[in-house]
Amino acid sequence: MTAPRTDGGARPREATGPAGEAIASAPADGDVIEDLLINNRAAAEVFTNSGLGLAPARELAVVTCMDSRMDVFRILGLRNGEAHILRNAGGVITDDVIRSLCLSQRAMGTRRILLMHHTDCGLHDIAEYEFKALIEREVGVKPWWALESFKDPFDDVRQSIQRLYMSPFLAHKESIRGFVYDVDTSLLHEVRLSHR
Ligand SMILES: [Zn+2]
Numbered sequence: 496m497t498a499p500r501t502d503g504g505a506r507p508r509e510a511t512g513p514a515g516e517a518i519a520s521a522p523a524d525g526d527v528i529e530d531l532l533i534n535n536r537a538a539a540e541v542f543t544n545s546g547l548g549l550a551p552a553r554e555l556a557v558v559t560c561m562d563s564r565m566d567v568f569r570i571l572g573l574r575n576g577e578a579h580i581l582r583n584a585g586g587v588i589t590d591d592v593i594r595s596l597c598l599s600q601r602a603m604g605t606r607r608i609l610l611m612h613h614t615d616c617g618l619h620d621i622a623e624y625e626f627k628a629l630i631e632r633e634v635g636v637k638p639w640w641a642l643e644s645f646k647d648p649f650d651d652v653r654q655s656i657q658r659l660y661m662s663p664f665l666a667h668k669e670s671i672r673g674f675v676y677d678v679d680t681s682l683l684h685e686v687r688l689s690h691r
Contacts, residue, residue: 547576550603555579556596558655559611560586560618564678567611579605585618585651586611587643588658597664610655610673611683612648620646648675652686 555578559567567573567580579599581592588610599605621644631637645651652673659671674683 544575551576551578551599551605553577553607554605555607555609556581556599556605557609557611558582558586558588558592558596559676560584560613560616562613562616562678565611565613565676570611570676570681570683571609579603585616585643585645586613586655587651588655588662589643593662593664596659596662597666600666606667607670608659608667608672610652610659610671611676612652612655612674613676613678614648615678616645616648618642618644619648620644649684649686653688656686656688 553573555573557567557571557573557578558581559565561582561584567582568575571578579595581595581599583589583592596605596608621642623642623644626642626644627638645654652675656671656673659665660668673686675686676683
């Protein structure tokens with residue numbers, strides 16, 4: 496086994512991973528991916544999750560943002576094998592999220608959907624038109640996708656819940672709940688649709 500690096504740098508506050516394995520901290524100018532490969536070998540040394548089933552044990556799918564501060568497993572007390580975790584910028588219900596949820600429900604038995612957006616999101620208050628116009632000027636092609644920026648995370652969760660209810664491709668809509676995660680307190684705040 497290669498000894499994990501412990502020379503500080505990019506991640507000085509965390510020395511162990513979720514399973515207690517040693518984590519190499521990458522120096523700011525180091526090769527981050529090489530460091531992650533070292534981490535992987537250390538994690539494999541203490542790996543105990545072999546043999547888990549393909550279908551999520553809690554019949555749960557979580558849709559959330561890619562934000563680097565959100566450790567979904569820790570936030571929700573989930574363990575490997577218990578839920579599908581779908582992440583993108585903002586935790587937006589896109590066609591690809593619907594694709595994944597459709598497979599999750601119909602092929603792997605999930606029945607519950609938990610939406611989790613958050614405070615201080617990178618999509619908050621970005622001017623979509625200007626953002627896309629800037630890209631078009633730079634690369635010559637106008638993005639054909641929506642950035643899905645928003646002004647209020649609670650409204651954005653409502654929007655996502657409504658998109659799920661409107662999708663014809665989801666088999667199970669009886670347990671859909673949405674939340675805003677506070678990145679400063681780690682608490683979830685539930686968002687409800689006014690008419691439900
Ligand atoms: Zn975000």
